[in-house]
Amino acid sequence: MASRGIMVTGTNGADFEHREKIAAQYQISALNKSRLKYCVFFHHMLFLVMLAKLSADILDKLDIFILEIEELQIPQPLWWEYLWGLSLVLSFLGLSAIKRNNIRYMRHYLYGITALGLGPLLYCVVYYCGDVYKYLTADEDEDEDEIQLWQGYPYGLLWYAFVLLASQVHFFQLYFGYNLLKAWRARGTYRKTD
Structure with a gap:
């Protein structure tokens, strides 16, 4: 063993720690890359939920008739649903940025x-806030014909549940992505000073 020889006074073997440290920006980068990958995974899961909702309209446009889907009477989608679906393409850009x-x-x-x-x-x-407000403030005696329902559930509240989950995923994506940008920029300035 190396400790059997003559030991230099003043060293107790703990002087190696300064060589074992990893720069903070690399630790931050590795941690946020992993977390952002999880967020991208959850984004894909939410996209599958949205695709299930849009499936009736997509199949109608392709002139494909499936009785089980038609019996669900899924309301017609709005433009924002398709636009949100395009955000899935960005996940591949984010994964490419992480990799490189x-x-x-x-x-x-x-x-x-x-x-x-x-x-x-x-x-x-904004679009469903009127329906949600009417549903939340309606008395049991009042007629709820003005509120759009799907399968007995208020349609606006179902969308609010989706928005709650999706906005959390997106905010975390933005947070972890911003942390990666800071770490990568710090790495760039570190190289320039050497």
């Missing part, structure tokens, strides 16, 4: 998530 540590791709990803992810969700909240 590409600042430009990550910036485009963050802008796209803001526009195609959060933008349509904000429109949904």
Whole structure:
């Protein structure tokens, strides 16, 4: 063993710690890459939910008739639902940015998530706020014919549940992406000073 020889006074073997440290920006980068990948996974899961909702309209446009889907009487989709579905394409841009540590791709990803992810969700909240307010403030005696229902559930509240989940995923994507940008920029300035 190496400790059997003559030990230099003043060293107790703990002097190696300064060589074992990983720079903070690399630790932050690795942690946020992993977390952003989880967010992208949840984004894909939410997209599958949206695709299930849009399936009736897509099949109608393709002139495919499936009785079980038609019997569900799914309401016609609005433009924001398709626009939000486009945000899935951005996840591949984000994964490419993670793989290459590409600042430009990550910036485009963050802008796209803001526009195609959060933008349509904000429109949904505004669009259904009247129905949700009527449902929440309606007395049991009042007639609820003005409120749009699907399978006995208020349609606006169902969308609000989706918006709650999707907005959390998007906000976390933005947060982790921003942290990656900061870490990658710190890495760039670190290299320039050496």
